[in-house]
Amino acid sequence: MPLAGLPMFDMLKTRMQWHQARQRVLSENVAGADMPGFKPRDLRQPDFDGAARGPGPVTLVSTQGGHLPGFAGASSAATAKSGSFETTPSGNSVQLEDEMMKVAQNQMDYQMATSLYAKSLQIMKTAIKRG
């Protein structure tokens, strides 16, 4: 049985890809913090309902008619405009503090996913070790 086919590893892989894609979106937000008219974005959480029963293909969701198809293989979750409570006169609504919190959160969750992945690999190794 290939390792990649196990639902546990597939879910962790999707999760890690989601965190990587989110890191890109967050770094776009921070880089554009002083650009006039820039609106911060965030990624929607991947949906794991039913993933435990059997992994299905994860596809991009376009919620509006004007949405362009994403970059091939770039992310497995759709980008969503995040609501913000303050907009500067230049039309920029990036809160650097918020974004830094999100970056830290993203980093921690990613660390959790990679730790879980490593632990799962360890369990596999324990299972195949000779007694």
Next chain:
Amino acid sequence: MEFTRSLSIAASGLRAQAGRMRVISENIANADSTADRPGADPYRRKVASFERRLDREMGADLVQLGRVKRDEGAFKTRLDPGHPAADAKGEVKLPNVNSTIEMMDMREAQRSYEANLNVVGATRRMLARTLDILRV
């Protein structure tokens, strides 16, 4: 790879903020640059702005310094009849640079620069965690 994109986006932010810092330092350095003949204009304050640039190869939205514009605000004047740039009334036009505004701008550029640096650090740590999987 996504992390490479994150790093290049943050790097573009760093570059843009460094460019803004250059414009601000030009303004501060030229806060007293007057003209050398009567009637001529002194140094005019420059304003930096940012714009979006799509890197097709990377597939990422980068930030870059846009065209540096001139602040069209009025010049300050000072009575100094002995000055080479003094007009008939003895008034000298001084640059429209306000050092308080420049300091504020500088703090803001510094803050944004640090934020971008933090993103670079966070991304690097995430990359290191990915490589740690290999060490199991």
